[in-house]
Amino acid sequence: MIFPSLRDFLTNGRGLLAKGPIALILLEDQIEVDSSLRHAIKAGFHRVVAVGAPRIAVDADLADHVVRVHHDMQADNALEDIVNGVIAAAPGQWIHYAYNAEYLFFPFCETRTVGEMVAFSTEERRYSLLTFVVDLYADDLDAHPTAVSLSDAYLDKSGYYALARKDKDDTLLERQLDFFGGLRWRHEEHVPPPRRRIDRVALFRAQPGLQLRGDHTFSDPEYNTYACPWHNSLTASLCSFRTAKALRRNPGSAPHIKTFKWHNSAPFHWRSQQLLDLGLMEPGQWF
Structure with a gap:
C-alpha cells in the first residue's frame, strides 16, 4: 500500500496503526533499503512503514509486507513530523524508528x-x-x-x-x-x-x-x-x-x-x- 504524503497516511491510514509494534524506517537514500526493511520484518514488527521520497525504490517482493509513505526526508523537522504524527495516530502502540x-x-x-x-x-x-x-x-x-x-x-x-x-x-x-x-x-x-x-x-x-x-x-x-x-x-x-x-x-x-x-x-x-x-x-x- 502506498500513500502519496505523510498527511494522507496519518489521515487515511490510521487503521494500519491499530496494532503494534510498529517500525518506521526512514529512507534517506537508496543504500541498503531492502535489507533494513527485511531486518525489521524478521524482528517481528507487526507493521513496517517505509517513509521516504518516491524515487527511492523498494523491492517488489516487499510490497505486501511494507507500507510506503512518500515524504521528503530532507525537509525541515522531517523526523519530528513523522514520529510525532504517528504517536498521535497510534496511542498505546510501541513504535520503533530508524533510518535505512x-x-x-x-x-x-x-x-x-x-x-x-x-x-x-x-x-x-x-x-x-x-x-x-x-x-x-x-x-x-x-x-x-x-x-x-x-x-x-x-x-x-x-x-x-x-x-x-x-x-x-x-x-x-x-x-x-x-x-x-x-x-x-x-x-x-x-x-x-x-x-x-x-x-x-x-x-x-x-x-x-x-x-x-x-x-x-x-x-x-x-x-x-x-x-x-x-x-x-x-x-x-x-x-x-x-x-x-x-x-x-x-x-x-x-x-x-x-x-x-x-x-x-x-x-x-x-x-x-x-x-x-x-x-x-x-x-x-x-x-
Whole structure:
C-alpha cells in the first residue's frame, strides 16, 4: 500500500496503526533499503512503514509486507513530523524508528521477537527502551566507497563513555546520561557537538501528548532515562552505517578519512551476543 504524503497516511491510514509494534524506517537514500526493511520484518514488527521520497525504490517482493509513505526526508523537522504524527495516530502502540542502513538488535533477538520484548517491558511498567547507536563501517573503503558493506562490517569494541546529563539550569537529571563513542567520537572534528551523542530512545510506547524532540529526546523525562528507579532495565543497540555514510559523503571530512579501522576495530558478527559481550546492551531482568 502506498500513500502519496505523510498527511494522507496519518489521515487515511490510521487503521494500519491499530496494532503494534510498529517500525518506521526512514529512507534517506537508496543504500541498503531492502535489507533494513527485511531486518525489521524478521524482528517481528507487526507493521513496517517505509517513509521516504518516491524515487527511492523498494523491492517488489516487499510490497505486501511494507507500507510506503512518500515524504521528503530532507525537509525541515522531517523526523519530528513523522514520529510525532504517528504517536498521535497510534496511542498505546510501541513504535520503533530508524533510518535505512540501521538495524535494531536486542538481547536474544535470534530466538525472541520484538513483541515479546515490549510485552516484558510493559509488564515492568517501562515504556521506553534506550538504544545505543553502534557505528558500523566497511573494512575497505576503496572496495566500498560508501563505507557500507553487510559482509565486511566492522564496529568499535571500546571507546564508549557517558557523561551526566544536565538541564538548562545546570541541574543533574535523574537517571539520564549522554553517551558517546564510535565514529562520532573518533572523528568529532567533523561532527557538530549536538550530533555527537549515540543514545537514542528508538523504541517507545506512544501516549497522548508525547513529543519527540530534534535531539532524539522526548518531552516526558521518564522516557529519556536509562533505567527504572528500582533496577537495571533492558537496553538495545541500533547498529548503523549512517555516520560512516555521512563522513564519506561530506566534502569536509571525506578527503581526510582513508579508513575507519583502528586498533580497537572488530568484525561485526550480526549477533546479539557480541553486543552483550561488549556491553553495548543489556538484558536487565529479562532472561
